[in-house]
Amino acid sequence: MTGVELLNWARGPGLQIALVVFIVGVAIRFIEMWLLGKSPDFAEARGSAAAGGWRTLFTRSLPMPGALKRAPLVFLGGYVFHIGFFITFLFYAPHILFLRAVTGFSWPALPAYLIDVIGLVSIAALVAVLVHRLTDPVRRFLSRTGDYVAWAATFLPLLTGYFAYHRLVTDYTTMLALHVLSFELLLVLIPLTKLMHTFTFAVSRWYNGAIAGRKGVKV
Amino acid sequence: MHEPETLGDVLAKRGVSRRGFLKYCATLASLMALPPSVAAQMADKLTRATRQSVIYLSFQECTGCLESLSRTHSPTLEGLLFDLISLDYQETLLAAAGHAAEEARANAMRANSGKFVLMVDGAIPLKDGGVYSTIAGRTNIEILKEAVPHAAAVIAVGTCSSFGGLPHANPNPTGAVSVGTLMEKGLIERKPLINVSGCPPIPVVISGVVAHFLTLGTLPELDGYGRPKVFFGDTIHDRCYRRPFYDQGKFAKTFDDEGARNGWCLYELGCKGPTTYNACATAKWNGGVSFPIESGHGCLGCSEPDFWDAGSFYAPLPAPRAPLSAAAGAAIAVGVAAGAAVGLAGLYKRKKAQQAHTKLTVDDLETEKKP
Numbered sequence: 001m002t003g004v005e006l007l008n009w010a011r012g013p014g015l016q017i018a019l020v021v022f023i024v025g026v027a028i029r030f031i032e033m034w035l036l037g038k039s040p041d042f043a044e045a046r047g048s049a050a051a052g053g054w055r056t057l058f059t060r061s062l063p064m065p066g067a068l069k070r071a072p073l074v075f076l077g078g079y080v081f082h083i084g085f086f087i088t089f090l091f092y093a094p095h096i097l098f099l100r101a102v103t104g105f106s107w108p109a110l111p112a113y114l115i116d117v118i119g120l121v122s123i124a125a126l127v128a129v130l131v132h133r134l135t136d137p138v139r140r141f142l143s144r145t146g147d148y149v150a151w152a153a154t155f156l157p158l159l160t161g162y163f164a165y166h167r168l169v170t171d172y173t174t175m176l177a178l179h180v181l182s183f184e185l186l187l188v189l190i191p192l193t194k195l196m197h198t199f200t201f202a203v204s205r206w207y208n209g210a211i212a213g214r215k216g217v218k219v
Numbered sequence: 220m221h222e223p224e225t226l227g228d229v230l231a232k233r234g235v236s237r238r239g240f241l242k243y244c245a246t247l248a249s250l251m252a253l254p255p256s257v258a259a260q261m262a263d264k265l266t267r268a269t270r271q272s273v274i275y276l277s278f279q280e281c282t283g284c285l286e287s288l289s290r291t292h293s294p295t296l297e298g299l300l301f302d303l304i305s306l307d308y309q310e311t312l313l314a315a316a317g318h319a320a321e322e323a324r325a326n327a328m329r330a331n332s333g334k335f336v337l338m339v340d341g342a343i344p345l346k347d348g349g350v351y352s353t354i355a356g357r358t359n360i361e362i363l364k365e366a367v368p369h370a371a372a373v374i375a376v377g378t379c380s381s382f383g384g385l386p387h388a389n390p391n392p393t394g395a396v397s398v399g400t401l402m403e404k405g406l407i408e409r410k411p412l413i414n415v416s417g418c419p420p421i422p423v424v425i426s427g428v429v430a431h432f433l434t435l436g437t438l439p440e441l442d443g444y445g446r447p448k449v450f451f452g453d454t455i456h457d458r459c460y461r462r463p464f465y466d467q468g469k470f471a472k473t474f475d476d477e478g479a480r481n482g483w484c485l486y487e488l489g490c491k492g493p494t495t496y497n498a499c500a501t502a503k504w505n506g507g508v509s510f511p512i513e514s515g516h517g518c519l520g521c522s523e524p525d526f527w528d529a530g531s532f533y534a535p536l537p538a539p540r541a542p543l544s545a546a547a548g549a550a551i552a553v554g555v556a557a558g559a560a561v562g563l564a565g566l567y568k569r570k571k572a573q574q575a576h577t578k579l580t581v582d583d584l585e586t587e588k589k590p
């Protein structure tokens with residue numbers, strides 16, 4: 001298969017398949033959670049669950065006090081690659097054109113050289129957290145195959161994107177095809193792995209506050 | 220028997236000065252990234268060479284490639300191509316017709332067996348025995364099978380003979396394939412093959428390849444698609460004069476907006492320059508006048524395989540090739556149904572577990588204590 005054929009497949013059937021798996025998978029997981037839900041709480045509410053929920057949704061996204069001192073690498077690496085990943089994904093001009101074609105919405109892009117730097121920093125941060133995971137005995141003990149799969153699925157779109165942008169390793173067309181395919185792999189793996197936290201993080205953060213809020217406790 | 224006419228004789232007859240010819244060779248050498256010193260050797264060698272016999276076969280094609288080659292106004296570089304070669308058979312340009320033409324081809328093949336360059340223009344249909352394109356009652360594949368073994372080398376002129384091109388586009392009703400595919404499948408003999416893709420290809424690329432063959436006796440270095448690297452080594456995007464605008468994020472949004480008038484990048488209007496390897500941005504067209512992007516239209520990607528099947532020419536490169544809404548809609552419906560099924564199954568399981576649950580009493584604990 002040539003680079004062009006690969007790119008045509010990735011931009012055509014490949015994307016359709018990945019999108020269908022992604023939507024079906026995410027829908028199943030959300031509806032299942034919602035249907036199973038939590039058991040009814042018959043106690044009289046002492047405070048507002050919603051208010052508590054919204055509060056923790058926000059506060060739990062902020063750095064935990066003392067975290068930087070306790071685990072500087074995880075703290076910095078984690079924030080840097082998450083933020084970097086979303087900036088490159090959402091603010092690189094060609095990505096916006098893709099999202100516009102899919103969703104109909106568009107917004108201004110950041111200059112390509114800035115995206116380039118942010119991409120590289122994100123790659124470095126991801127490598128750092130992987131090295132830490134492999135060298136720290138506790139983290140290594142706790143890690144399962146799924147964790148490494150999730151790491152690779154996040155890493156590959158950044159790496160292939162960087163290679164394509166700089167015309168490295170192979171011709172641009174083939175690298176671009178690999179980049180699109182790696183994004184499709186990420187889409188497929190989101191509902192199947194811990195990467196589901198892309199969506200569920202909000203639910204769990206909300207829940208933590210909502211349970212406490214109902215009991216009239218501020219967390 | 221008279222001495223075979225050398226290229227020098229032909230040039231002298233045409234009134235081309237040695238100086239003019241040297242200039243031509245210098246330009247060719249620089250285009251092919253050869254050192255300037257080669258130009259003199261090239262001129263010398265070419266002047267003494269007899270003209271290269273060329274047989275040009277046209278199959279499923281539109282004659283655009285030949286137009287590109289022949290519609291040049293002397294004394295341009297490409298015009299000289301016809302002085303470098305002796306075009307022994309080309310249906311469109313041949314004065315003879317019918318049996319006489321076919322005889323000319325047979326004669327040229329016999330006289331120059333093992334030495335002539337075979338240029339092939341157009342894809343070759345294989346479906347239903349190849350009946351979709353025949354010449355003098357013979358299928359393209361038959362003609363090719365006969366000619367290739369006698370050729371010194373094959374030049375696939377244009378995207379159709381290089382990669383299948385338009386006839387090969389989905390759904391490819393005639394089963395059209397490229398010359399390279401035929402060689403890979405073992406349907407014709409393997410010979411040195413150069414793909415000069417483009418719809419049409421740039422004329423100077425053809426003359427460059429022929430000049431290279433005549434002077435050095437070898438084929439130029441080829442890329443992964445069998446194209447001469449000197450001309451197909453960079454993408455249009457790499458050499459595009461609008462590139463600074465791309466890097467600054469300045470894009471024309473329509474063909475007549477402010478951005479278009481300012482000459483901004485055409486990426487959002489569907490330019491396929493980033494994935495297209497060709498020399499348009501440097502060699503240019505119409506005697507060096509301009510190239511498509513310079514006249515305000517994005518690159519179509521015509522020198523790449525399957526460029527007809529890469530989605531709309533006016534959709535930006537990152538856009539999906541086909542709309543996703545139908546698939547997404549179906550996926551939502553399936554996802555909701557499947558989620559409901561999985562959730563209800565879970566609820567049922569929970570209910571069953573609750574029903575099967577028996578309460579532990581003090582007596583049970585007592586019995587447990589007893590050994």
Ligand code: SF4
Nearest residue numbers: 456459484485490492
């Ligand atoms: S016009 Fe096309 S080739 Fe030129 S810079 Fe823009 S995208 Fe690249």
